[in-house]
Amino acid sequence: MPPSKPDPLSLAFDAARAAGERGEVPIGAVVMRGDEVLAVAGNRTRELKDPTAHAEILAIRAACTALDDERLTGCDLYVTLEPCPMCAAAISFARIRRLYFAASDPKGGGVESGPRLYHQPTCHHAPEVYGGLRASEAGEMLTGFFKQKR
Amino acid sequence: MPPSKPDPLSLAFDAARAAGERGEVPIGAVVMRGDEVLAVAGNRTRELKDPTAHAEILAIRAACTALDDERLTGCDLYVTLEPCPMCAAAISFARIRRLYFAASDPKGGGVESGPRLYHQPTCHHAPEVYGGLRASEAGEMLTGFFKQKR
Numbered sequence: 001m002p003p004s005k006p007d008p009l010s011l012a013f014d015a016a017r018a019a020g021e022r023g024e025v026p027i028g029a030v031v032m033r034g035d036e037v038l039a040v041a042g043n044r045t046r047e048l049k050d051p052t053a054h055a056e057i058l059a060i061r062a063a064c065t066a067l068d069d070e071r072l073t074g075c076d077l078y079v080t081l082e083p084c085p086m087c088a089a090a091i092s093f094a095r096i097r098r099l100y101f102a103a104s105d106p107k108g109g110g111v112e113s114g115p116r117l118y119h120q121p122t123c124h125h126a127p128e129v130y131g132g133l134r135a136s137e138a139g140e141m142l143t144g145f146f147k148q149k150r
Numbered sequence: 151m152p153p154s155k156p157d158p159l160s161l162a163f164d165a166a167r168a169a170g171e172r173g174e175v176p177i178g179a180v181v182m183r184g185d186e187v188l189a190v191a192g193n194r195t196r197e198l199k200d201p202t203a204h205a206e207i208l209a210i211r212a213a214c215t216a217l218d219d220e221r222l223t224g225c226d227l228y229v230t231l232e233p234c235p236m237c238a239a240a241i242s243f244a245r246i247r248r249l250y251f252a253a254s255d256p257k258g259g260g261v262e263s264g265p266r267l268y269h270q271p272t273c274h275h276a277p278e279v280y281g282g283l284r285a286s287e288a289g290e291m292l293t294g295f296f297k298q299k300r
Contacts, residue, residue, distance in 0.1 A: 089236035093201035114272035115265030122264035
């Protein structure tokens with residue numbers, strides 16, 4: 001039997017953990033085209049001193065570079081936390097097909113919380129959304145990180 | 151008398167026109183710290199094949215690089231069109247003090263249209279907002295661009 005490939009959400013969790021080890025808020029994202037991993041990224045806002053360097057934005061930009069295309073039509077994004085409004089809008093602009101996320105983020109999310117961007121009549125493309133995957137694991141990783149910071 | 155400096159909004163209009171000449175949707179943005187121009191950018195989504203490369207995002211990233219800081223506390227952003235939800239959220243994350251924009255964007259804006267991000271209870275920092283500056287000039291530039299594209 002060939003070795004089984006890690007699933008995309010596990011890759012996102014690995015990227016989140018690596019971000020935490022760099023002193024970043026531990027969030028990770030992966031862009032897939034079918035079974036192909038196009039991009040894996042962790043949050044790098046501190047390292048890059050760039051408030052837009054969220055895991056999803058970095059993963060989308062890397063996937064666009066990989067495909068040499070401004071749109072990721074048919075691609076799926078996996079992320080360990082519900083995207084914020086900035087990332088939710090970027091996911092829409094990139095024409096991501098399916099969004100899978102782990103923990104919900106009632107304080108900062110923009111998908112099922114706050115502005116619920118994909119439910120706005122002015123949203124031109126909404127991905128299919130699957131939330132709450134391995135949510136407690138993702139929640140514990142974030143809680144642990146912020147506890148440690150205090 | 152010293153030569154008068156161009157005002158920030160005029161710089162944003164110049165960047166918007168330059169973007170249009172490159173075949174991009176003509177939108178321009180400028181980040182100021184007091185009288186100092188920190189960054190000027192036009193939309194480059196097509197050139198960079200990056201759906202996040204809106205004028206505001208590029209200007210914020212360049213200004214953060216210029217200041218070597220993840221936050222632009224006390225800085226102001228001028229843009230020729232009402233920011234979309236992605237850019238409106240990035241402006242909030244960057245802690246921009248004042249947002250000045252020209253034309254409103256009822257179809258794609260996120261400040262006074264659509265999700266009205268700064269009015270969401272989950273918005274942690276809202277800039278002061280001044281809209282409708284030279285709005286007809288900005289509107290005509292965009293209308294002209296889209297007419298020409300057809």
